[in-house]
Amino acid sequence: MSIRDIFRKNQKKRYATIPTEKAKNDVPEGIMMKCPECRKNVFTKDLMKNLKVCPTCDHHMKMTAWERVEIFLDEDSFESMDDHLETVNPLNFPSYTEKIKADAQKTGLNEAVLTGIGTLDEQQVVVAIMDSHFRMGSMGSVVGEKITRAVEKATELRLPFIIFTASGGARMQEGVLSLMQMAKTSVALRRHSDHGLLYISILTHPTTGGVSASFASVGDINIAEPKALIGFAGRRVIEQTVREKLPEDFQTAEFLLNHGQLDAIIHRKEMRAKVASIVHLHMIKEVKAW
């Protein structure tokens, strides 16, 4: 090949790269990200500035627990709790411990929920933020215990409790112990409520199964992010049971709002401000006279 050939435009291609299906959907991590909804590429930096909401189609992408802390609470106000609790393998399921360890390493969390105290527009609140990157946000003993302790802390300090849910449901590998976490968190919430304290549940994508059938659904105020998948049973299970095609929007936040199951759907960009004003409104305690 002569030097001239290299610069020739219409030369015959001798090699071709055929991207795999996976590679077509994948974008190198770091610089750019692909919206799972509209498949448009976005610069990661722009996406972060946009709170991980796709600038093209407004799709709310999954967030890690720490990302939520950053966008929801006042800067540097958050102090985490119970990071020392460790998951065990009560039923001796093969490779369960390894999977937990791998997810802990990946997410920097000890379990699928991050709990702690922080301030929201200068008002102290206790928060729990579930992270679906950790075992699909499923609830085992430690998740149940962390949420329960956070609720107890809120009760003790007479503070509002705010949770961001994201979970596939109960953790199969811990069997009936996982199921009982639904009851455990509920008894704690009952006590919190009996003290006249505010509980806000913010349902994010996805919130299903045992988590949706316990604390996620019993906030004084239930809020969801747009298009979040929320439901009790899985779509496929229902389709097999009732043998009919389910509507496209079935089990979305909008579907739930239409059926009276939610107080509001709030865009991520407005979440902080709106929740802050709900909290502030509830902190006005001493109304002496009108």
Add this chain to the structure above:
Amino acid sequence: MVKVLPFEEPIIQLKTKIEELKEYTANADVDMSVEIVNLETRLKKLEQEIYENMEPWDRVQVARHPSRPTTRDYIQLLCTEFIELHGDRLYGDDAAIIGGIALFEGKPITIIGHQRGIDTKENIKRNFGMPHPEGYRKALRLMKQAEKFNRPIICMIDTKGAYPGKAAEERGQSEAIARNLVEMAGLKVPVISVVIGEGGSGGALALGVANHIHMLENSTYSVISPEGAASILWKDASLAKQAAEAMKITAPDLKKMDIIDSVIPEVHGGAHKDIKAQANYMKEVLINSLKNLAILTPDELIEDRYNKFKNIGEFNE
């Protein structure tokens, strides 16, 4: 004809053989009475061996036995009077849950439970004991009523799970279950739950936030059915038998984990073999529970339930 479960086959075979010999002795001129006595002793031994060493999967089979007594059977045998109350006052009346006021030992109680059907027709009416939200809301209404009139509450758990259907989702299956958990936590009267058959996941727990939880020996309580667990964990529903063992779902397993208060023994072979005797076993346990809870104040009852569930969970600090 009562359905025979696979693990019982040796017993049935031996029984048939004894019958044959008896018939032979009666009709022919041969005396086989010695052999018959021998075989009968062997039968007793065999029964003991089999029924006292039941594997988890055997118990699952018994818990699902079509003739297994249901909530209604126990109400009839335990209570002298029962007035069924219907409806959730919001949407409808779910036949998968029955409930009402009754006299137990001459004292008023509220009794509520999942209700399966005994044949296909009734099962269709009762949706195989799988409630919709209105079922849970009816249960909650009756519990609140019991609280107002200071009656203890007895809940019988017997369901594969809450119904996974379209209408159930539309009417808020999640909320109905979740609401029951929170409201039961705050009830000012004694609450006792008994798992009498299958205790399937959240649909069972929605009647299960009790001061005392008892399980019949051959009942199960689990986060997911053995078939479901097998297909999720190993992608193969036919491994249900192994899953039943691994998931620790039987009454003795739950007692070992300290999740339940007691295992109510069953008559040999399962409750369906002698319903009256079984109801009597249950009666004793219920009276005992009610006695122990009667001395607690409303606040203590709530505190007791709090501590009970607060302590469930395994982890390292």
